[in-house]
Amino acid sequence: MTLGRLxxxxxxxxxxxxxxxxxxxxxxxxxxxxxxHVIDAAMCGYEYSGLAKILNVFESEHFRLPRRSxxxxxxxxxxxxxxxxxxVGMLALFHAAQATIKKTAAHGIALVSVTDAxxxxxxxxxxxxxxxxxxxxxxxxxxxxxxAPPGGTRPVLGTNPIAIAVPSSHGPIVLDMGTSAYMMxxxxxxxxxxxxxxxxxxxxxGASRPRIQRRHDAAPCCRSGVTKVSGxxxxxxxxxCSPALGRMLRATMAICSSPSGPTSLxxxxxxxxx
Numbered sequence: 001m002t003l004g005r006l007x008x009x010x011x012x013x014x015x016x017x018x019x020x021x022x023x024x025x026x027x028x029x030x031x032x033x034x035x036x037h038v039i040d041a042a043m044c045g046y047e048y049s050g051l052a053k054i055l056n057v058f059e060s061e062h063f064r065l066p067r068r069s070x071x072x073x074x075x076x077x078x079x080x081x082x083x084x085x086x087x088v089g090m091l092a093l094f095h096a097a098q099a100t101i102k103k104t105a106a107h108g109i110a111l112v113s114v115t116d117a118x119x120x121x122x123x124x125x126x127x128x129x130x131x132x133x134x135x136x137x138x139x140x141x142x143x144x145x146x147x148a149p150p151g152g153t154r155p156v157l158g159t160n161p162i163a164i165a166v167p168s169s170h171g172p173i174v175l176d177m178g179t180s181a182y183m184m185x186x187x188x189x190x191x192x193x194x195x196x197x198x199x200x201x202x203x204x205x206g207a208s209r210p211r212i213q214r215r216h217d218a219a220p221c222c223r224s225g226v227t228k229v230s231g232x233x234x235x236x237x238x239x240x241c242s243p244a245l246g247r248m249l250r251a252t253m254a255i256c257s258s259p260s261g262p263t264s265l266x267x268x269x270x271x272x273x274x
Contacts, residue, residue: 013042037122038051038053044122052189053185057090068085078111080100091117092114093126100112101130120141127164127172130165131165131174133167136166138163138164143160147159147180159178161176162177181200182197182201
């Protein structure tokens with residue numbers, strides 16, 4: 001059967017997403033927050049983090065476990081540590097981002113962490129939310145072992161994404177990147193659609209030497225050494241420190257460290273920074 005595409009307005013997509021989330025047990029406010037996240041991702045061009053991500057939520061092994069209300073584990077004047085209560089990360093980190101904005105009011109800086117949360121979605125969503133309040137935001141996330149390091153054939157590293165946002169007169173400047181050659185959520189979408197993976201993103205762990213796969217089915221790839229990841233068949237993705245990612249990170253670091261923010265880029269500075 002050939003899969004077709006259905007075009008939805010933002011309003012219809014929001015109604016569909018919120019209805020689906022309520023149907024699997026989320027309350028109205030929770031459904032609204034998660035739906036806004038996936039619709040924002042779709043509007044930014046990240047199809048794999050759009051409405052299809054709701055299916056990933058429902059299928060997650062964490063979803064079947066009891067949820068608890070978030071609570072503060074530790075707090076200082078400039079820091080907060082949350083227990084995420086086994087809530088989906090798109091909920092837990094939304095509330096953590098709000099708490100971050102509020103926490104900075106006293107001293108202009110805050111360090112906020114969340115544990116026991118899963119599937120946080122796009123880091124850009126949270127840092128942009130914070131940067132709209134005139135703050136520089138840096139978000140990092142740990143993940144399960146899914147990525148093979150350089151020269152390796154077994155997944156020992158996470159995709160470990162990082163997102164940074166800097167306020168400017170034209171709106172937040174945002175960097176959101178993963179450190180692997182491919183994102184797990186996109187693998188899940190390709191598997192769902194029965195599509196091939198692109199070239200150069202997978203390693204064959206059954207080979208005598210690490211070998212970059214040319215083209216691979218997202219479901220049974222690496223048959224000689226299938227790796228179980230959250231109940232899904234996966235493959236050893238390769239570590240990717242591509243020049244493009246390096247350039248994006250360097251540019252963002254330059255913006256963060258510029259004396260007057262983005263407007264001073266390209267101007268000579270005097271610094272002993274390394």
